[in-house]
Amino acid sequence: MSKLNPRQREAVHYISGPLLVLAGAGSGKTSVITRKIAYLVETCGIEARHIAAVTFTNKAAREMKERVTQLLPGKTKGLTVSTFHNLGMNIIRREHKQLGLKAGFSIFDDQDSRTLIKDLLLHNDEDSEHVDYVRNMISNWKNEMMLPAQAEASAVGPQEILAARAYEAYNTHLKAYNAVDFDDLIWTPVRLFEDHPDVLERWQRRIRYLLVDEYQDTNLSQYKLVRQLVGHRGALTVVGDDDQSIYAWRGARPENLEQLQVDFPSLKVVKLEQNYRSTSRILKAANTLIANNPHVFDKTLWSEMGLGDALRVVHTRNEDAECERVATEILDLHLRNNIPFKDFAVLYRGNHQARLLEVKLQSYQVPYKLSGGTSFFSRAEIKDLMGYLKVLVNRDDDNAFLRIINLPRREIGPTTLQKLGEYASERDVSLFDACEEMGLEQHLSKSAVEKLRRFTHWLHQKYRQCYEDDPIQAIKELIQDIDYEGWLFQNASSESVAEKRMQNVYFLVDSLRNTLERLQEDDPEAGIEEAIARLILLDLMDRQEEEDDSNRVQLMTLHASKGLEFPHVYLMGMEEELLPHRNSIENGDIEEERRLAYVGITRAKKTLTMTLARQRKQFGELIDCTASRFLDELPPEDLETEGHGEKNERVNQARGRATLNSLRNMFDDL
Ligand code: ATP
Numbered sequence: 001m002s003k004l005n006p007r008q009r010e011a012v013h014y015i016s017g018p019l020l021v022l023a024g025a026g027s028g029k030t031s032v033i034t035r036k037i038a039y040l041v042e043t044c045g046i047e048a049r050h051i052a053a054v055t056f057t058n059k060a061a062r063e064m065k066e067r068v069t070q071l072l073p074g075k076t077k078g079l080t081v082s083t084f085h086n087l088g089m090n091i092i093r094r095e096h097k098q099l100g101l102k103a104g105f106s107i108f109d110d111q112d113s114r115t116l117i118k119d120l121l122l123h124n125d126e127d128s129e130h131v132d133y134v135r136n137m138i139s140n141w142k143n144e145m146m147l148p149a150q151a152e153a154s155a156v157g158p159q160e161i162l163a164a165r166a167y168e169a170y171n172t173h174l175k176a177y178n179a180v181d182f183d184d185l186i187w188t189p190v191r192l193f194e195d196h197p198d199v200l201e202r203w204q205r206r207i208r209y210l211l212v213d214e215y216q217d218t219n220l221s222q223y224k225l226v227r228q229l230v231g232h233r234g235a236l237t238v239v240g241d242d243d244q245s246i247y248a249w250r251g252a253r254p255e256n257l258e259q260l261q262v263d264f265p266s267l268k269v270v271k272l273e274q275n276y277r278s279t280s281r282i283l284k285a286a287n288t289l290i291a292n293n294p295h296v297f298d299k300t301l302w303s304e305m306g307l308g309d310a311l312r313v314v315h316t317r318n319e320d321a322e323c324e325r326v327a328t329e330i331l332d333l334h335l336r337n338n339i340p341f342k343d344f345a346v347l348y349r350g351n352h353q354a355r356l357l358e359v360k361l362q363s364y365q366v367p368y369k370l371s372g373g374t375s376f377f378s379r380a381e382i383k384d385l386m387g388y389l390k391v392l393v394n395r396d397d398d399n400a401f402l403r404i405i406n407l408p409r410r411e412i413g414p415t416t417l418q419k420l421g422e423y424a425s426e427r428d429v430s431l432f433d434a435c436e437e438m439g440l441e442q443h444l445s446k447s448a449v450e451k452l453r454r455f456t457h458w459l460h461q462k463y464r465q466c467y468e469d470d471p472i473q474a475i476k477e478l479i480q481d482i483d484y485e486g487w488l489f490q491n492a493s494s495e496s497v498a499e500k501r502m503q504n505v506y507f508l509v510d511s512l513r514n515t516l517e518r519l520q521e522d523d524p525e526a527g528i529e530e531a532i533a534r535l536i537l538l539d540l541m542d543r544q545e546e547e548d549d550s551n552r553v554q555l556m557t558l559h560a561s562k563g564l565e566f567p568h569v570y571l572m573g574m575e576e577e578l579l580p581h582r583n584s585i586e587n588g589d590i591e592e593e594r595r596l597a598y599v600g601i602t603r604a605k606k607t608l609t610m611t612l613a614r615q616r617k618q619f620g621e622l623i624d625c626t627a628s629r630f631l632d633e634l635p636p637e638d639l640e641t642e643g644h645g646e647k648n649e650r651v652n653q654a655r656g657r658a659t660l661n662s663l664r665n666m667f668d669d670l
């Protein structure tokens with residue numbers, strides 16, 4: 001175990017009041033959090049279940065949990081290490097009665113929210129841009145903690161007023177569906193605590209020490225939640241780096257760092273200066289770049305990791321050559337120098353940049369792991385099954401009800417559904433409950449009513465089986481009852497697609513079983529609805545990959561890379577309009593993009609390679625690209641430029657192919 005430096009030790013041992021650790025990348029901020037958890041448990045005698053540590057992404061939360069488990073083997077029972085959203089969900093889950101929610105409430109993901117907004121907007125011809133606009137407005141209002149009435153009062157212009165009205169309708173529907181959305185996961189607990197000091201007190205007794213990583217990215221409601229939970233005791237450690245604030249677009253407020261000093265006058269500030277991650281050259285480049293941003297806090301960073309290699313800037317002809325170059329070089333280094341694939345990370349500004357790279361890596365048989373692409377939960381088959389599960393545990397979820405009612409076909413036509421909907425809203429009940437009301441018979445034909453009741457009757461059976469018997473078995477039987485496999489094979493474009501989809505369905509069932517088992521270890525009362533809610537929150541894709549052997553090249557966006565580190569980093573697309581992103585150039589918001597570049601550079605431990613293309617396809621057209629201004633801001637003496645001219649690239653391609661051939665021969669020889 002590494003030895004803490006004196007400043008780190010000071011931060012770990014300081015428990016007499018609130019503490020802020022403010023320091024640059026790789027200086028051991030996250031390490032302070034994990035070591036402090038161990039210190040609180042082992043030396044201060046605080047039980048793990050009274051400690052909570054929060055961070056921003058599932059990946060970061062998982063890494064943190066792993067580090068703590070290594071430090072405290074067998075002693076982490078009940079410890080909370082999670083994302084803000086997960087913590088919020090746990091609070092809502094335990095306090096749902098106070099909040100007027102029924103057990104088994106649904107969590108709407110982004111796509112669910114959009115579908116609902118689309119239905120609510122008066123004209124059916126709304127384009128998706130308008131739906132996006134309303135969705136973002138609602139999200140911003142929620143993050144700024146504004147209720148619909150406040151939103152409407154402060155709205156400027158007809159567009160905003162209409163959005164505020166949609167917000168009101170949206171909230172009413174969520175409530176009727178017994179559902180909350182992602183933003184509610186944070187805000188709802190905050191409001192609950194404001195209105196019910198007794199409930200807050202209970203939570204304050206439960207969470208006796210709170211630690212927050214990546215503090216610069218908290219938004220207003222997250223900040224309030226932190227303040228409420230900590231109360232007057234000041235049992236709080238937060239760590240952050242204002243230079244790594246990259247979520248302003250999601251309402252993050254780096255000024256929360258300064259606000260801390262106002263809200264906690266006794267706040268102690270510790271600054272860390274030694275970087276333990278990167279070579280001096282990488283660190284110097286990062287420092288030089290970020291010096292172009294204005295600074296509230298002064299920070300210095302130095303490293304003893306040696307000078308290291310120069311940073312490489314590789315020019316390529318086009319995006320194809322860029323991806324080819326990255327793929328062949330990784331394969332080459334792997335074979336020649338025995339560097340494991342997992343030591344490489346390829347970072348980029350937008351997910352679309354990964355597509356071509358994936359193709360190249362596949363063609364060279366380089367294993368890779370793509371984080372944060374299309375979410376597992378946005379796949380149709382997963383949405384279908386989740387629809388069933390949601391209705392099973394929350395019969396008020398009309399959205400989910402409508403998704404599954406004719407899947408597979410039950411010959412319940414649109415007119416029937418429309419009448420059912422009218423009847424339900426007249427009676428102010430959910431669609432599910434409406435099916436069972438006697439009065440429905442006056443509005444619908446006998447056969448239509450029968451079909452609907454057959455469906456709800458069957459769901460009741462499954463529900464009983466779920467709660468009185470084995471829930472996982474019940475879900476498996478549900479899938480068989482509806483012959484989902486048959487339906488997939490009828491509807492998929494090919495057999496292999498159908499097979500893949502069915503595998504995803506099995507994977508979901510397996511994950512549910514694992515999650516339920518894990519939840520029950522901490523809380524034997526935990527039921528299937530909790531497992532479902534938990535799963536929705538976790539990025540299942542990540543977990544799927546985590547269970548694989550992880551000797552893979554890591555592909556992810558700059559945003560997703562925060563807090564992580566890799567020996568060899570490739571930063572693709574170092575061009576104007578990509579990094580800095582075109583929207584930010586238009587909005588004059590270069591500073592946030594510079595911080596993003598800073599985050600990318602500081603992920604690298606040993607080598608950093610930045611690539612760019614001279615031409616790139618955009619909206620089907622070939623455009624000329626300009627090198628990113630950030631390259632000009634790096635110290636020229638530490639850069640090594642490569643790849644001017646096409647000859648180099650051809651040599652490189654040939655080298656890649658030769659390596660591949662020798663690899664194949666090697667296998668043939670074995
Ligand atoms: P970021 O700003 O990117 O989130 P960070 O400040 O959280 O970075 P860590 O991830 O905690 O930094 O630490 C960076 C690396 O330095 C890790 O590999 C960690 O194990 C190592 N490290 C931290 N403190 C020490 C120490 N005192 N001695 C040796 N290595 C250390």
Ligand code: MG
Binds near residue numbers: 029030031213563
């Ligand atoms: Mg960190």
